[in-house]
Amino acid sequence: MYAQMVKTDADKVRDISEMSPEERAFQERIDRGEKIEPTDWMPDGYRKTLIRQIGQHAHSEIVGQLPEGNWITRAPTLERKAILLAKVQDEAGHGLYLYCAAETLGVSRDELIELLHAGKMKYSSIFNYPTLNWADIGAVGWLVDGAAIMNQVPLQRTSFGPYSRAMIRICKEESFHQRQGFDIMMKMAKGTEAQRRMAQDALNRFWYPSLMMFGPSDKDSVHSAQSMAWKIKINTNDELRQKFVDQTVPQAEYLGLSIPDEHLTWNEDKGGFDFSEPDWSEFFEVLKGNGPCNRERMDARVKAWEDGAWVRDGLMAHADKRAAARQAAE
Amino acid sequence: MKKEWPLWEVFIRGQHGLNHRHVGSLHAPDAEMAIKNARDVYTRRKEGVSIWVVPSAQISASDPGAKDSLFEPSMDKIYRHPSFYDIPEDVGKM
Numbered sequence: 393m394y395a396q397m398v399k400t401d402a403d404k405v406r407d408i409s410e411m412s413p414e415e416r417a418f419q420e421r422i423d424r425g426e427k428i429e430p431t432d433w434m435p436d437g438y439r440k441t442l443i444r445q446i447g448q449h450a451h452s453e454i455v456g457q458l459p460e461g462n463w464i465t466r467a468p469t470l471e472r473k474a475i476l477l478a479k480v481q482d483e484a485g486h487g488l489y490l491y492c493a494a495e496t497l498g499v500s501r502d503e504l505i506e507l508l509h510a511g512k513m514k515y516s517s518i519f520n521y522p523t524l525n526w527a528d529i530g531a532v533g534w535l536v537d538g539a540a541i542m543n544q545v546p547l548q549r550t551s552f553g554p555y556s557r558a559m560i561r562i563c564k565e566e567s568f569h570q571r572q573g574f575d576i577m578m579k580m581a582k583g584t585e586a587q588r589r590m591a592q593d594a595l596n597r598f599w600y601p602s603l604m605m606f607g608p609s610d611k612d613s614v615h616s617a618q619s620m621a622w623k624i625k626i627n628t629n630d631e632l633r634q635k636f637v638d639q640t641v642p643q644a645e646y647l648g649l650s651i652p653d654e655h656l657t658w659n660e661d662k663g664g665f666d667f668s669e670p671d672w673s674e675f676f677e678v679l680k681g682n683g684p685c686n687r688e689r690m691d692a693r694v695k696a697w698e699d700g701a702w703v704r705d706g707l708m709a710h711a712d713k714r715a716a717a718r719q720a721a722e
Numbered sequence: 723m724k725k726e727w728p729l730w731e732v733f734i735r736g737q738h739g740l741n742h743r744h745v746g747s748l749h750a751p752d753a754e755m756a757i758k759n760a761r762d763v764y765t766r767r768k769e770g771v772s773i774w775v776v777p778s779a780q781i782s783a784s785d786p787g788a789k790d791s792l793f794e795p796s797m798d799k800i801y802r803h804p805s806f807y808d809i810p811e812d813v814g815k816m
């Protein structure tokens with residue numbers, strides 16, 4: 393997902409009887425559906441895992457602006473350009489809401505950004521794939537934002553108050569993202585033969601990377617079980633992936649496009665589709681930094697951060713100087 | 723030189739005359755920039771007509787450990803609610 397394979401430091405999920413009184417009270421609050429707020433007592437692992445997860449989520453929103461930003465100046469019409477600009481601006485906002493949520497846990501935004509740039513934090517694997525043509529912008533909105541929504545909607549109920557509130561804000565804005573993507577796909581799929589081929593090609597390239605967004609199966613993962621006990625993860629990766637496939641297949645049918653999976657079949661018994669797994673070795677390569685655009689994405693982020701340093705420092709120095717002058721005048 | 727921009731808490735008042743409501747926080751070098759940034763970050767969809775920003779460091783908060791002593795006393799004062807009183811129907815709407 394936007395946060396993939398987040399580790400918890402847990403080697404097993406402990407039973408309530410093995411917990412310290414503080415921890416037990418904490419777990420009981422979560423079980424009752426209470427929100428945990430930043431100043432409340434929380435186990436160290438909960439805090440650390442959340443910093444990793446929210447930080448990774450924030451980084452994904454920010455890095456995720458790059459593949460789409462690539463097409464702002466090349467959008468086919470002024471209207472599409474305005475829409476894409478608004479969409480990418482929303483993603484910047486999402487990154488900021490999430491950094492703020494992470495900061496309530498005692499880490500600073502600059503620290504998180506520096507950890508990302510040092511390769512010590514991750515962002516979603518999906519943003520390491522290139523956007524080669526305009527149809528890709530349609531596919532990204534439809535599939536990538538679609539997959540993100542699948543994960544973010546349940547996270548509105550997460551146990552950590554600031555994270556939950558950020559998710560509620562984000563979810564309100566996401567639906568526009570997916571719809572504008574589908575709208576592009578509709579135009580292209582019902583356009584000229586060349587446009588239809590571009591739409592099919594975009595779907596072919598983004599299908600499996602979108603399925604990878606949910607991460608490998610975690611039904612036996614301790615980290616996943618711990619995160620679910622803490623309600624910072626609500627569904628397993630497989631559950632969300634299944635939901636995404638079941639939702640997306642009829643939409644592709646509507647577009648007259650075919651999902652690039654010859655094993656895709658409706659399974660009456662489970663009431664969902666059977667489908668092929670993505671190539672997980674490719675996923676792990678991308679995570680290691682060897683995807684098609686990893687280097688380009690990180691270079692762009694680091695360059696923006698370094699080139700902006702004099703502006704950040706200058707504005708801070710100016711603010712400090714004015715504050716000092718105001719104080720002297722008092 | 724390296725100094726992180728301070729954190730500000732953002733409060734927005736919507737169009738319908740409700741109170742300013744806390745919506746989140748952001749980093750900015752000073753109040754003026756904080757308001758400009760708040761406009762971009764928190765009001766992209768007509769969420770408000772007025773913005774307040776307060777340095778986060780200036781917020782004083784109640785102690786979460788004192789939750790019981792602070793808020794418990796209001797729990798048993800049900801006579802503070804109108805539904806505590808039975809007014810006969812004959813009296814009419816009150």
Ligand SMILES: [Fe+2]
Pocket residue numbers: 453482483486562
């Ligand atoms: Fe987003």
Ligand SMILES: [Fe+2]
Pocket residue numbers: 483537540566569
């Ligand atoms: Fe989005």
